[in-house]
Amino acid sequence: MLLRILFGFVFTLTCCLVKAEPLTVEALGNDIYVHHGVHEDLSENYHGDICNISFIVGSKGIAVIDTGGSLKVGQQLHEAIRKVSPLPILYVINTHVHPDHIFGNAAFKQDNPAFVGHEKLPDAMERRRESYLRTNQQWQGEAFAGSEIIKPSVLVKGTLKLDLGDRTLVLTAYPTAHTNTDVTVFDDKSSTLWTGDLLFVDRTPSIDGDIKGWLAVINELKIHEAQNAIPGHSGLLKESNWKQQLNNEERYLWTLLNDIRASIKKGEVMEKSMATAAASERRYWQLFDIVNRRNVNNIYPSLEWE
Ligand SMILES: [Zn+2]
Numbered sequence: 001m002l003l004r005i006l007f008g009f010v011f012t013l014t015c016c017l018v019k020a021e022p023l024t025v026e027a028l029g030n031d032i033y034v035h036h037g038v039h040e041d042l043s044e045n046y047h048g049d050i051c052n053i054s055f056i057v058g059s060k061g062i063a064v065i066d067t068g069g070s071l072k073v074g075q076q077l078h079e080a081i082r083k084v085s086p087l088p089i090l091y092v093i094n095t096h097v098h099p100d101h102i103f104g105n106a107a108f109k110q111d112n113p114a115f116v117g118h119e120k121l122p123d124a125m126e127r128r129r130e131s132y133l134r135t136n137q138q139w140q141g142e143a144f145a146g147s148e149i150i151k152p153s154v155l156v157k158g159t160l161k162l163d164l165g166d167r168t169l170v171l172t173a174y175p176t177a178h179t180n181t182d183v184t185v186f187d188d189k190s191s192t193l194w195t196g197d198l199l200f201v202d203r204t205p206s207i208d209g210d211i212k213g214w215l216a217v218i219n220e221l222k223i224h225e226a227q228n229a230i231p232g233h234s235g236l237l238k239e240s241n242w243k244q245q246l247n248n249e250e251r252y253l254w255t256l257l258n259d260i261r262a263s264i265k266k267g268e269v270m271e272k273s274m275a276t277a278a279a280s281e282r283r284y285w286q287l288f289d290i291v292n293r294r295n296v297n298n299i300y301p302s303l304e305w306e
Contacts, residue, residue: 022079030190031057057250058164067104071146074104095196105150115290117152118181179216193226201234204291
């Protein structure tokens with residue numbers, strides 16, 4: 001009897017745990033939905049939910065843009081999608097390789113979508129597999145259970161069009177900038193551009209690719225026709241505001257580049273440069289002290305050989 005009660009209790013508990021709590025999403029109109037993560041660094045207190053996660057509903061099916069930092073977040077996203085539409089999930093797009101954007105992919109395996117990413121994404125995922133799994137496990141603990149690397153099955157080289165029925169998504173792959181795997185997604189119906197982390201707003205831009213390459217990509221984005229933009233983190237940017245935010249990002253990157261170059265010219269060691277480069281930008285950006293130091297650490301060695 002006691003065993004039966006116990007079994008019943010465990011059964012109820014597992015039942016309730018299986019169904020994930022849906023992510024809160026903002027309906028932007030035009031059948032576009034976005035979940036906004038919180039501003040947190042990728043380190044000790046990170047809980048896998050810091051980036052923008054979006055889905056677009058077309059007449060034939062749904063496209064997901066980025067899936068969050070764990071299977072759990074991906075499952076919550078799945079629940080949120082099912083509250084909105086029963087249509088098939090046709091595409092799961094990753095804007096780049098960073099772990100806060102890709103680890104929810106596994107929650108969509110059973111939907112059998114095309115996983116879509118930059119032509120260099122499979123290789124980048126493979127190279128980072130071990131360290132990403134280890135560090136994310138460390139940071140997130142139990143909440144990271146079941147998370148895995150799911151590589152793209154459809155690769156973006158140049159541009160690629162995805163058909164959702166009444167709307168077309170145009171994906172563009174870029175040379176190395178924020179990372180070596182950056183893609184943007186443009187939805188013609190709403191004239192909205194998903195920039196991934198090619199555009200940072202509020203949060204200090206973090207460089208894991210090539211600062212000069214990134215500045216070149218910013219010049220391309222500046223002439224993009226999109227009326228609205230959804231960055232990798234933070235809210236929707238309307239009309240001229242998104243170009244203004246691009247200018248802010250460009251200003252930070254140029255300041256950082258020039259300050260490090262000046263520092264090298266003066267013969268300062270990297271430690272010194274880490275403390276002083278781009279200091280004039282500090283008041284404009286969140287997480288500045290951590291991210292800016294890391295940026296100097298990444299860029300300084302390559303600029304020494306200019
Ligand atoms: Zn990123």
